[in-house]
Amino acid sequence: MAILHLLLFSLMHLRSLTYATATKSYVVYLGEHSHPPAELLSESSASEIYGQVTESHCDFLGSFMESRDDARNAIFYSYKKHINGFAATIDDDLAAQIARHPRVVSVFENRGKRLHTTRSWEFLGLEHDNVVPSHSVWKDARFGKDTIIGNLDTGVWPESKSFMDDGGYGPIPSKWRGICQNKGDPTFHCNRKLIGARYFNKGYAAAVGRLNATFHSPRDNDGHGSHTLSTAGGNFVPGANVLGYGNGTAKGGSPRARVAAYKVCWPPSGGNECFDADILAAFDAAIHDGVDVLSVSLGGDRTPYFNDSIAIGSFHAIKHGIVVVCSAGNSGPSDGSVSNLSPWLITVAASTMDRDFSNYIITGDGKRFKGASMSQKSLPSKFYNLINAADAKAQNASADQAILCKAGTLDPVKVKGKILLCLRGENARVDKGEQALLAGAVGMILANNMASGNEIIPDPHLLPASHIKYNEGVALFRYVNSTKSPMAQITRVTTKIGLKPAPIMAAFSSKGPNTLNPQILKPDITAPGVSVIAAYTEAQGPTNLGFDKRRIPFNALSGTSMSCPHISGVVGILKTLHPSWSPAAIRSAIMTTATPLDNSVEVILNASSIKATPFSYGAGHVRPNNAMEPGLVYDLGVKDYLNFLCTLGYNETQVSRFSSKPYKCPKSFNLLDFNYPAIAIPNLPGSVSVTRVLKNVGPPGTYMPHIISPHGISVSVKPRKLSFHEIGEERSFKLTFKVRKANVSRDYLFGELLWSDKTHSVRSPIVVKM
Numbered sequence: 001m002a003i004l005h006l007l008l009f010s011l012m013h014l015r016s017l018t019y020a021t022a023t024k025s026y027v028v029y030l031g032e033h034s035h036p037p038a039e040l041l042s043e044s045s046a047s048e049i050y051g052q053v054t055e056s057h058c059d060f061l062g063s064f065m066e067s068r069d070d071a072r073n074a075i076f077y078s079y080k081k082h083i084n085g086f087a088a089t090i091d092d093d094l095a096a097q098i099a100r101h102p103r104v105v106s107v108f109e110n111r112g113k114r115l116h117t118t119r120s121w122e123f124l125g126l127e128h129d130n131v132v133p134s135h136s137v138w139k140d141a142r143f144g145k146d147t148i149i150g151n152l153d154t155g156v157w158p159e160s161k162s163f164m165d166d167g168g169y170g171p172i173p174s175k176w177r178g179i180c181q182n183k184g185d186p187t188f189h190c191n192r193k194l195i196g197a198r199y200f201n202k203g204y205a206a207a208v209g210r211l212n213a214t215f216h217s218p219r220d221n222d223g224h225g226s227h228t229l230s231t232a233g234g235n236f237v238p239g240a241n242v243l244g245y246g247n248g249t250a251k252g253g254s255p256r257a258r259v260a261a262y263k264v265c266w267p268p269s270g271g272n273e274c275f276d277a278d279i280l281a282a283f284d285a286a287i288h289d290g291v292d293v294l295s296v297s298l299g300g301d302r303t304p305y306f307n308d309s310i311a312i313g314s315f316h317a318i319k320h321g322i323v324v325v326c327s328a329g330n331s332g333p334s335d336g337s338v339s340n341l342s343p344w345l346i347t348v349a350a351s352t353m354d355r356d357f358s359n360y361i362i363t364g365d366g367k368r369f370k371g372a373s374m375s376q377k378s379l380p381s382k383f384y385n386l387i388n389a390a391d392a393k394a395q396n397a398s399a400d401q402a403i404l405c406k407a408g409t410l411d412p413v414k415v416k417g418k419i420l421l422c423l424r425g426e427n428a429r430v431d432k433g434e435q436a437l438l439a440g441a442v443g444m445i446l447a448n449n450m451a452s453g454n455e456i457i458p459d460p461h462l463l464p465a466s467h468i469k470y471n472e473g474v475a476l477f478r479y480v481n482s483t484k485s486p487m488a489q490i491t492r493v494t495t496k497i498g499l500k501p502a503p504i505m506a507a508f509s510s511k512g513p514n515t516l517n518p519q520i521l522k523p524d525i526t527a528p529g530v531s532v533i534a535a536y537t538e539a540q541g542p543t544n545l546g547f548d549k550r551r552i553p554f555n556a557l558s559g560t561s562m563s564c565p566h567i568s569g570v571v572g573i574l575k576t577l578h579p580s581w582s583p584a585a586i587r588s589a590i591m592t593t594a595t596p597l598d599n600s601v602e603v604i605l606n607a608s609s610i611k612a613t614p615f616s617y618g619a620g621h622v623r624p625n626n627a628m629e630p631g632l633v634y635d636l637g638v639k640d641y642l643n644f645l646c647t648l649g650y651n652e653t654q655v656s657r658f659s660s661k662p663y664k665c666p667k668s669f670n671l672l673d674f675n676y677p678a679i680a681i682p683n684l685p686g687s688v689s690v691t692r693v694l695k696n697v698g699p700p701g702t703y704m705p706h707i708i709s710p711h712g713i714s715v716s717v718k719p720r721k722l723s724f725h726e727i728g729e730e731r732s733f734k735l736t737f738k739v740r741k742a743n744v745s746r747d748y749l750f751g752e753l754l755w756s757d758k759t760h761s762v763r764s765p766i767v768v769k770m
C-alpha cells in the first residue's frame with residue numbers, strides 16, 4: 001500500500017479493500033533486460049524487441065497456466081524497456097508457484113501506495129527580498145535550464161501558469177523521447193515547458209474496477225501533482241497567492257527546467273491510491289523518455305526492497321544516471337516510521353520555513369492565543385459565544401465523536417451563530433471546518449490533540465478559523481468548561497516572515513531509524529514542507545471538499561510530499577551545473593553541505609521544542625548554495641548497490657539478474673563500509689572501524705577532520721589529513737569507534753564528522769547505539 005505524502009488527515013485514515021475472489025493482481029519481477037537500451041536501437045528494431053519481450057512474458061506465464069491465451073488475457077502490463085517483468089491477474093496459489101521459479105526475483109501483490117512557493121527559496125538562500133542576487137549559484141546554474149524533471153503523482157493541470165512556455169524556452173532537448181498522452185482528453189496540451197505527460201491506470205483498474213472517461217488523461221483533478229511538479233520545476237509566476245495570502249513570485253527550485261508528469265495516483269478522493277503495477281510502468285517509461293530527475297512524493301508500508309515498486313523502479317532509474325527523490329512519509333513523530341529506505345534514493349523529511357499565517361483568539365476573560373489560518377473570510381471584531389463541540393453534540397451522536405466535529409455529530413440548534421471549538425484527529429482538518437459551517441457556526445477553533453503537539457497548519461477553511469497548539473487548546477477547553485457563558489473573537493489573519501527559530505521539524509514528518517537496514521541513516525535531508533505555496537488544480541477547491549466551490553490557481557499544502565520536490569528542484573540545478581556527477585555524488589553534495597542548525601544558530605527543534613536528531617532531519621536542513629560547491633563527495637555506483645544486495649542475502653545468480661551480466665559478490669563486504677555520506681552504527685560491539693572514500697570535485701585542497709564524538713564513545717580518524725590535487729582524485733580514511741565508559745547509554749547517541757579545508761565543509765552525521 002502506498003500513499004501520497006500529503007498531510008490531509010491528522011490520523012492516518014486507512015481504507016481497506018475487500019476482494020471477492022482469491023484472484024488478485026500481482027507483479028512478477030524478473031530483473032534487468034539484457035537487450036540494448038532504446039537510445040541505441042532504431043524504432044523498428046526496438047518495437048521488434050519489445051514485441052518479443054511481451055511474447056516471452058506470455059510464454060513464461062503460459063507455462064504455469066492451462067493455455068498461452070489465458071496468460072495473454074491475465075497480463076495487463078508487460079514491462080519491456082528497462083524493468084523486466086509483468087503484471088497479471090492470477091490466483092494466489094499460482095503466484096506462490098511462480099515465485100519459486102529460479103528466473104524470478106520477486107512476486108508481490110499489486111497494492112495501492114498513498115500520496116503521503118513563494119517564500120521557500122528565499123528561506124533556502126537562493127534569493128533575497130524576492131530578488132535573485134547577482135552572485136547567485138541559481139544564476140550560475142542557469143535556473144536548472146533544460147534539466148528534465150519527471151514527477152510520479154496525480155498528473156498535472158496543464159493550464160497553470162507554472163507550466164507555460166512563454167519567456168524563451170528553446171526547442172525541446174533532443175534527448176527527449178517522451179509523449180503527450182492526450183488522445184483521451186483533447187483539452188490537454190503539452191508545450192516546451194511541460195514537455196511530456198503520461199498516465200498509468202491498469203494497475204488501479206485491476207485492483208479497483210471499471211474506469212470512466214476521466215481515467216484516460218494525465219490531467220490533475222486533485223491538485224497534489226501540479227503542486228509537487230511546480231515546486232520542483234515550475235516557472236516564475238508573479239502575483240501568486242492563496243486567497244490573497246503569501247503574495248509573491250511563485251517558482252520551482254529549477255524554474256527553467258523542462259517538466260513531465262507521470263500520472264499514477266487516482267481517486268477515491270482524499271485517499272488517492274497509486275498502485276505498484278502502475279508505478280513500475282511509469283518508472284519504465286520515464287527512464288525510456290530521458291528524464292534527469294524523478295520526484296516521487298508517495299510511499300507505502302515498509303516492505304522488502306524487491307516487493308516494493310518504488311525501490312525496484314528507482315534502482316533501474318539510478319543505473320541510467322537518473323536521480324530519484326522520495327518523500328519520507330507523514331507517519332511521524334514515532335521512531336522507525338520513515339519509508340522509502342533504499343540506499344539509492346534521496347529520502348526527504350519536512351520542516352517549517354520562517355513564515356506563518358497567523359491570527360489570534362481573544363477569550364472573554366481577556367486571554368490571547370496565537371493560531372494559524374488561511375481562512376479567506378474574517379469575523380467582525382466582536383465577541384461571539386463559544387461552544388465546545390462536545391456540548392453541541394446531536395442527540396444520536398457521542399461526545400467523543402462530536403468533539404472531533406465529524407459529519408452528522410453536531411446539533412445545528414446548539415451551534416448556530418457561535419464559534420465552535422473542535423479537537424484535531426481522525427477526520428480531515430478542513431472537513432471539521434465544513435461541518436462547523438454546515439451546522440451554522442460563525443467561526444471555528446481547531447485545537448491540537450496531544451499527539452500533534454505544537455504543530456499548527458494554516459488551512460484555507462471555508463469559515464473564519466484558527467488552529468491552535470495542544471497546550472493552548474487545553475487552556476481554551478478549560479475556559480469553556482468552567483465558564484458560564486464563554487465568549488471569544490478571532491482576529492484577521494496576517495502573514496509574517498523572518499520568524500525564529502526556523503526550521504522546526506514537522507511533527508508529521510516520518511523518523512528513523514531505518515527499520516530495514518539501520519546501517520543506512522534515513523531520512524537523508526530535510527526541506528520546507530509546511531504551508532508551501534505552489535500551483536494547484538482548478539478542478540477542486542482549495543480544501544478538496546466537494547462543498548468547496550472556490551477555484552484558485554495556487555494553494556498552500558503541507559506534507560513530506562511538499563518537501564520532496566524542493567530537493568528535486570535543487571537536484572535539477574545541480575544537474576545543470578555538474579552534468580557528469582552521479583546520483584550518489586549529487587546526494588552527497590546535498591547532504592554534506594546541509595546544516596543541523598536553525599536560523600537562531602541552535603540545533604533544529606522538533607514540534608515539542610526539544611532538540612531534534614538526525615533521525616528527524618538526516619544530514620540537516622538543505623543549503624542549495626553550498627551544495628553547488630561541496631568540495632568533496634562520497635560517491636557510489638551500481639557496483640556498490642549490487643554489493644549492498646549481496647549483503648541482503650541475494651546470491652550471485654540473483655544479483656546478476658539486476659546487472660544483466662554475471663556479477664561476483666565480494667568475499668566479505670561490511671554494510672558499515674558502504675560509502676554513504678552518513679555513518680550509522682546500530683550495534684557497537686565495544687569497538688569497530690568503518691571506512692569511507694572521499695572524491696575531490698573542487699579545487700585542490702587539504703582537508704582536516706573535526707569530530708564531535710557521541711557521548712561516552714571515542715572516535716579516531718586515520719589519516720588525520722587528506723590532500724587532493726586533481727578533480728576525481730579519491731582518498732580513503734578509517735574511523736574507529738570505541739566505547740569509553742562502562743555505563744554508556746543504551747539509547748542511540750549522536751555526533752558528527754566534518755572534513756574542512758577552511759572553504760568547504762564536508763559534514764556527516766554520526767549515529768551510534770551500543
Ligand SMILES: *[C@@H]1O[C@H](CO)[C@@H](O)[C@H](O)[C@H]1NC(C)=O
Pocket residue numbers: 107108109304307
Ligand atoms: C513479497 O510479496 C509476496 C506476495 O504478496 C509475499 O508472499 C512475500 O512473502 C513477500 N516477500 C517478503 C520477503 O516479504
Ligand SMILES: *[C@@H]1O[C@H](CO)[C@@H](O)[C@H](O)[C@H]1NC(C)=O
Pocket residue numbers: 212213214267268
Ligand atoms: C468517474 O469516476 C470517478 C471516481 O469513481 C468519479 O468521481 C467521477 O465523478 C466519474 N466521472 C464521470 C464523468 O462519470
Ligand SMILES: *[C@@H]1O[C@H](CO)[C@@H](O)[C@H](O)[C@H]1NC(C)=O
Pocket residue numbers: 239240241244247248
Ligand atoms: C500581489 O503583488 C503584486 C505585485 O506586487 C500586485 O500587483 C498584486 O496586486 C498583489 N496581489 C495581492 C492579492 O495582494
Ligand SMILES: *[C@@H]1O[C@H](CO)[C@@H](O)[C@H](O)[C@H]1NC(C)=O
Pocket residue numbers: 394396397398407408409
Ligand atoms: C444522526 O441523525 C442524523 C439525522 O437522521 C444523521 O444525518 C446522522 O448521520 C446521524 N448521526 C450519527 C452519528 O449516527
Ligand SMILES: *[C@@H]1O[C@H](CO)[C@@H](O)[C@H](O)[C@H]1NC(C)=O
Pocket residue numbers: 388390391399474475477478481
Ligand atoms: C472539557 O469538557 C470535555 C467534554 O465536555 C472534556 O472531554 C474535556 O476533557 C474537558 N477539558 C478540560 C480541559 O477540562
Ligand SMILES: *[C@@H]1O[C@H](CO)[C@@H](O)[C@H](O)[C@H]1NC(C)=O
Pocket residue numbers: 333452453507606607608609610611
Ligand atoms: C520531540 O522529541 C522528544 C525527545 O526525543 C520526543 O519525546 C517527542 O515526542 C518529540 N516530539 C515531536 C512532536 O516530535
Ligand SMILES: *[C@@H]1O[C@H](CO)[C@@H](O)[C@H](O)[C@H]1NC(C)=O
Pocket residue numbers: 102651652653654
Ligand atoms: C540462488 O538462489 C536461488 C533462489 O533461492 C536458487 O534457486 C539458486 O540455486 C541459488 N544459486 C546459487 C548459485 O546458489
Ligand SMILES: *[C@@H]1O[C@H](CO)[C@@H](O)[C@H](O)[C@H]1NC(C)=O
Pocket residue numbers: 741743744745
Ligand atoms: C555514568 O557514570 C558517571 C560517573 O559515575 C555518571 O556521572 C553518569 O551520569 C553515568 N551515566 C549514565 C548514562 O548512567
